[in-house]
Amino acid sequence: MSVTISKKMCMIGDFGVGKTSLIRRFVDRQFSDQYLSTVGVKISRKSVELEGVKQRENLTAQLLIWDLEGHTKFKGIAPTYLQGASGVLIVADVSRTETVERISEHIQLFSSVNPKGSIIVALNKVDLIDEEKLGVLVEISHSIGQDKVIAVYATSAKTGKDVDEIFYKLAYTMVEQV
């Protein structure tokens, strides 16, 4: 028997880091015709098949991916935006170090609303920098995240690098939450 579980997840990150591009890349064609739009927030849906979770052979997670549109001042709408989220993708742009430095602020904000929520960090736009610089930023992100972050990924919405991986990893950890 197939079981479907719906999970709300949010995207957090400064303007222009690539949140919407990552969703587009992951959700693909479903993006254009399957979204619910409210003022300032866009919700995309994508179902993913998960194997071997909770002793089941197959389980479908319907991800409801919440994204803020435009230059929204994050702190202003945070509580309603974040409430009920099982997980978050915190996105930074590796070509703008200040967005990496703000990861810690985003972690605190999400954790204050959802203390048990799953957190994954995506260091996006890795196609723009070299390996050496990326290594340093990954180190910094790990130290910022400490025990609160499940994983740090180096992604590129442009090339597709690790884009599926961040969403699947989050899906697995969200459905495994008790």
Ligand code: G3D
């Ligand atoms: P946001 O939703 O976080 O505000 P967007 O960010 O998804 O709108 O992306 C902002 C800009 O960054 C876009 O360029 C987009 O194409 C670009 N971008 C997103 N991800 C990547 C990536 O992985 N690599 C590169 N090189 N660029 C990326 P424009 O020019 O449309 O503003």
